[in-house]
Amino acid sequence: MARPLVASIDLDAILYNYQFAKKLQPSCKAFAVVKSNAYGHGAVPVAQHLDKEVDAFAVAAIEEAIELREAGIESPIMLLEGVFEPSEWQLCEQHGFWSALENDQQLAGLLESQSKIGKVFVKLDSGMHRLGVDKAEANDLVVQLRQSSLVEEVLLMTHFSCADDLSDLTTMEQLAYFESARRDIGDIEASVANSAAIMKWSVPDGGWIRPGIMLYGISPFAGVAGVQLGLKPAMTLTSKIISVRHLQKGDQVGYGRTYQAQQAHQLATVAVGYGDGYPRVTENGAPVRIAGEAGYLAGRVSMDMITIRLPDDSDMVMALGQEVVLWGGEVPVEEVADYAGTIGYEVVTRMTSRPHYRYFSTTKTA
Numbered sequence: 001m002a003r004p005l006v007a008s009i010d011l012d013a014i015l016y017n018y019q020f021a022k023k024l025q026p027s028c029k030a031f032a033v034v035k036s037n038a039y040g041h042g043a044v045p046v047a048q049h050l051d052k053e054v055d056a057f058a059v060a061a062i063e064e065a066i067e068l069r070e071a072g073i074e075s076p077i078m079l080l081e082g083v084f085e086p087s088e089w090q091l092c093e094q095h096g097f098w099s100a101l102e103n104d105q106q107l108a109g110l111l112e113s114q115s116k117i118g119k120v121f122v123k124l125d126s127g128m129h130r131l132g133v134d135k136a137e138a139n140d141l142v143v144q145l146r147q148s149s150l151v152e153e154v155l156l157m158t159h160f161s162c163a164d165d166l167s168d169l170t171t172m173e174q175l176a177y178f179e180s181a182r183r184d185i186g187d188i189e190a191s192v193a194n195s196a197a198i199m200k201w202s203v204p205d206g207g208w209i210r211p212g213i214m215l216y217g218i219s220p221f222a223g224v225a226g227v228q229l230g231l232k233p234a235m236t237l238t239s240k241i242i243s244v245r246h247l248q249k250g251d252q253v254g255y256g257r258t259y260q261a262q263q264a265h266q267l268a269t270v271a272v273g274y275g276d277g278y279p280r281v282t283e284n285g286a287p288v289r290i291a292g293e294a295g296y297l298a299g300r301v302s303m304d305m306i307t308i309r310l311p312d313d314s315d316m317v318m319a320l321g322q323e324v325v326l327w328g329g330e331v332p333v334e335e336v337a338d339y340a341g342t343i344g345y346e347v348v349t350r351m352t353s354r355p356h357y358r359y360f361s362t363t364k365t366a
């Protein structure tokens with residue numbers, strides 16, 4: 001006996017998508033980006049499935065890296081946001097973490113702690129203006145890191161601001177700036193590409209790619225679903241119908257009465273809400289599948305429930321206990337995200353711990 005809301009995570013799909021990323025950039029090694037709880041899919045089970053199959057993992061911060069080590073993950077783990085306090089360098093040495101580095105304080109902390117680090121990725125600000133330093137400062141950081149002999153390999157990384165927009169030439173400008181920084185520094189490996197760049201831009205040969213959203217089978221591009229790009233969506237969120245009623249023409253539904261029946265029809269209530277991660281702002285019309293048939297959201301999303309209906313021309317009768325797919329399969333999460341005015345990234349990352357998470361694989365047990 002349990003609330004019937006289940007997030008099924010296909011671990012094989014995540015491994016498939018990782019291998020797909022590597023095939024697109026065959027000269028590169030690849031981080032599997034599992035920050036923010038593997039974009040809501042569960043960092044520990046996902047990393048346990050991918051461990052030893054991937055070149056390394058990437059997370060945002062040391063807490064996430066330690067969680068993975070404590071769960072037995074053996075692959076290298078890189079901190080994309082770098083260290084926040086000097087004391088973290090010792091933990092990096094102890095656990096074998098790699099790190100991004102973007103400022104003098106981080107460098108001073110490393111020199112002070114004399115920690116030995118496998119790889120440090122100096123972050124170049126090639127135009128996003130979020131993290132990183134300019135070419136001259138990056139060169140300086142690389143020289144000091146190399147002189148310290150504390151780091152086995154120093155690399156140069158950057159991040160794109162608009163790689164998801166193929167009509168925006170900012171990515172070309174960022175790449176040109178990155179390559180000129182690399183030429184100034186001399187022999188140094190690169191790490192530039194997120195999912196969008198891996199799939200659609202030409203990135204430097206060799207070095208490290210950083211696929212995140214594509215691992216989960218979700219598209220980084222507006223108006224295109226992951227399946228259309230050859231990816232396998234990893235998460236399917238399903239629940240069941242827990243109540244059914246007949247509306248009369250003019251009846252209004254839910255908080256704020258945001259849906260009004262234009263004619264008599266059935267309405268079903270489903271056990272999922274914003275307390276589970278289904279966005280409250282999702283507008284009427286967002287797609288669902290009801291026992292295999294297309295249906296849609298009708299009424300405001302509550303904390304624990306949504307209300308749905310079938311199209312006017314459907315002959316189906318909704319009944320208690322029927323399965324409803326909220327996303328996954330024939331309901332792309334990217335489309336639900338559109339109805340919520342956001343992107344697939346945010347929808348999955350905001351999943352809460354309340355749904356039952358079921359992990360499956362036909363190759364390994366989770």
Ligand SMILES: Cc1ncc(COP(=O)(O)O)c(C=O)c1O
Pocket residue numbers: 033080159193194195196210211212213214220
């Ligand atoms: C530095 C960095 N690299 C790679 C990624 C992965 O990006 P995506 O999920 O678009 O592949 C992120 C995600 O935000 C990031 O911040």
